[in-house]
Amino acid sequence: MARVYNFSAGPSMLPESVLKKAAAEMLDYEGSGQSVMEMSHRSKVFDNIIKSAEALLREIMNIPDNYKVLFLQGGGSTQFAMVALNLMNKNNKADYIITGQWAKKAYQEAKRYGDVKVVASSEDKTYTYIPKTDRSMFREDADYVYICMNNTIYGTVYHELPDTGDIPLVADISSCILSEPIDVSKFGLLFAGAQKNMAGAGLTIAIVREDLIGNAMDFTPTMLNYATHADKDSLYNTPPCYQIYIAKLVLEWIKNEVGGLDKMKELNEKKAKLLYDFLDSSELFKGTVVAEDRSLMNVPFVTGDKDMDAKFVEEATKAGLVNIKGHRTVGGMRASIYNAMPYEGVEKLVEFMKKFEAENK
Numbered sequence: 001m002a003r004v005y006n007f008s009a010g011p012s013m014l015p016e017s018v019l020k021k022a023a024a025e026m027l028d029y030e031g032s033g034q035s036v037m038e039m040s041h042r043s044k045v046f047d048n049i050i051k052s053a054e055a056l057l058r059e060i061m062n063i064p065d066n067y068k069v070l071f072l073q074g075g076g077s078t079q080f081a082m083v084a085l086n087l088m089n090k091n092n093k094a095d096y097i098i099t100g101q102w103a104k105k106a107y108q109e110a111k112r113y114g115d116v117k118v119v120a121s122s123e124d125k126t127y128t129y130i131p132k133t134d135r136s137m138f139r140e141d142a143d144y145v146y147i148c149m150n151n152t153i154y155g156t157v158y159h160e161l162p163d164t165g166d167i168p169l170v171a172d173i174s175s176c177i178l179s180e181p182i183d184v185s186k187f188g189l190l191f192a193g194a195q196k197n198m199a200g201a202g203l204t205i206a207i208v209r210e211d212l213i214g215n216a217m218d219f220t221p222t223m224l225n226y227a228t229h230a231d232k233d234s235l236y237n238t239p240p241c242y243q244i245y246i247a248k249l250v251l252e253w254i255k256n257e258v259g260g261l262d263k264m265k266e267l268n269e270k271k272a273k274l275l276y277d278f279l280d281s282s283e284l285f286k287g288t289v290v291a292e293d294r295s296l297m298n299v300p301f302v303t304g305d306k307d308m309d310a311k312f313v314e315e316a317t318k319a320g321l322v323n324i325k326g327h328r329t330v331g332g333m334r335a336s337i338y339n340a341m342p343y344e345g346v347e348k349l350v351e352f353m354k355k356f357e358a359e360n361k
């Protein structure tokens, strides 16, 4: 069986050992005689799975005790409304930094519920950089400041967080969760769709400071109220059981096989460096992002010639390097090199790019 190197932005690769373990346990999870997919979410066996997943996430991300970890559904996109409905509750104001389509969508959703201001944007240069901000740019009475930490489509990341003073900082970490250590205490709320770095599609994680829970707008649907899920330990209704189980396996992989997030970061930096160094030396390919804001997870690049880009994507696919076509709004290519992409995958890609460059001079 030949597995491809999948550079998709999401859903994306999972560690092979996780897939093998899930396969081995498919028919009979730990002697229960059932698949996790078939099991009651109220059963003791599943309760162990969700509790272990939460404990592992808390340990690996070093999540302080005054934060709730919620296992939700609806993807990152549902959080765009949920954040606003739950947190824009004191002055009905929020400030957004627009660093790409995901932040823009979050802003547009929040705008339906209150006074929402764009304080900075990098739209002027197709989101190829992170705009600089300082504390004075934020409204003192804003209920929160919102950022998208890693911009999946454009390949930028916040290496340094905006200084928001006492205003809670909210971040979409869908495409960088678990890729490196993050100081959770600097945030009011973090959320992530799981399908990029954590599990399959269908699970969304929210990490919410406790004092921000319980003051949702009156008309907030029950299922979109963080309190509903926080009060019932994410078991108000049927959670995405199987993906919570996969997340548990991925967390065990990070803890036991990788050795934690410092180690994960090291591996991710090594992978990204290989690709960025090649891009910086290539005469055919070039990265699209300013050097200081480059993402470790998503690496967009172009040749500057649409037909050449298309030829590259086609030939790469034939060579087992799949899903490398760039987002339709950027064009060119994008290599998403999340946690589960092995170093050899990036090596293969760079070798292939060198060969392609030599043949297409």
Ligand SMILES: *Cc1c(COP(=O)(O)O)cnc(C)c1O
Pocket (backbone or CB within 6 Å): 010, 074, 075, 076, 077, 078, 102, 148, 150, 151, 152, 172, 173, 174, 175, 193, 194, 196
């Ligand atoms: C993929 C992605 C989303 C959207 O996630 P869905 O789960 O598809 O709703 C939101 N934000 C970021 C940063 C993403 O990468």
